[in-house]
Amino acid sequence: DQQVKQNSPSLSVQEGRISILNCDYTNSMFDYFLWYKKYPAEGPTFLISISSIKDKNEDGRFTVFLNKSAKHLSLHIVPSQPGDSAVYFCAAGTYSSASKIIFGSGTRLSIRP
Amino acid sequence: DADVTQTPRNRITKTGKRIMLECSQTKGHDRMYWYRQDPGLGLRLIYYSFDVKDINKGEISDGYSVSRQAQAKFSLSLESAIPNQTALYFCATSDLGWSGYTFGSGTRLTVV
Numbered sequence: 001d002q003q004v005k006q007n008s009p010s011l012s013v014q015e016g017r018i019s020i021l022n023c024d025y026t027n028s029m030f031d032y033f034l035w036y037k038k039y040p041a042e043g044p045t046f047l048i049s050i051s052s053i054k055d056k057n058e059d060g061r062f063t064v065f066l067n068k069s070a071k072h073l074s075l076h077i078v079p080s081q082p083g084d085s086a087v088y089f090c091a092a093g094t095y096s097s098a099s100k101i102i103f104g105s106g107t108r109l110s111i112r113p
Numbered sequence: 114d115a116d117v118t119q120t121p122r123n124r125i126t127k128t129g130k131r132i133m134l135e136c137s138q139t140k141g142h143d144r145m146y147w148y149r150q151d152p153g154l155g156l157r158l159i160y161y162s163f164d165v166k167d168i169n170k171g172e173i174s175d176g177y178s179v180s181r182q183a184q185a186k187f188s189l190s191l192e193s194a195i196p197n198q199t200a201l202y203f204c205a206t207s208d209l210g211w212s213g214y215t216f217g218s219g220t221r222l223t224v225v
Contacts, residue, residue, distance in 0.1 A: 009153070034213055043117070043203055043216030044156070089155060100171070101214065103148075105155035 136204030
């Protein structure tokens with residue numbers, strides 16, 4: 001049973017437009033959420049995170065929104081750039097167990113010219 | 114030099130062979146992890162270690178073992194490799210806080 005789900009395996013967005021990547025979770029104990037970005041032949045790199053005490057966190061072009069009641073988070077990228085083409089992993093964990101982060105299956109984002 | 118180095122980068126091995134994947138880090142982090150990535154399944158935790166004397170099983174530890182030789186080194190072994198262990202393996206480190214993981218570049222393992 002996947003505790004963190006990314007139901008869209010892929011997404012194609014035109015350059016300059018907004019990219020929205022979605023993630024759902026089932027474990028209500030999760031209180032910390034992260035997004036990672038992965039290029040081919042490289043390891044995932046940390047992108048942005050959000051604590052459950054917030055509903056929004058922004059870092060430049062990247063904004064993560066958290067809806068606790070719906071157990072849903074999303075990553076918005078505005079404007080989308082060619083270098084944003086990558087696989088994005090949603091992840092979640094608990095402060096009490098910072099040792100184990102649960103990852104989603106990833107969404108491949110392609111930015112087209 | 115990379116903060117987290119994995120060797121080898123690619124490996125093809127035969128069913129039944131023993132193989133070791135190595136990971137070393139210069140981050141000074143106490144916590145180290147081994148994950149595997151399979152298409153459609155994301156990253157799944159195999160083993161993790163909080164310090165040299167601490168080893169813990171993750172969600173998919175069967176068929177794997179680990180050794181934490183030093184704070185900076187954490188190796189993953191497949192005692193008798195099987196084809197469904199063909200995957201991309203990642204080592205990661207973290208500190209005590211929530212600054213996120215630092216991943217290595219991965220080892221692509223193929224068991225034939």
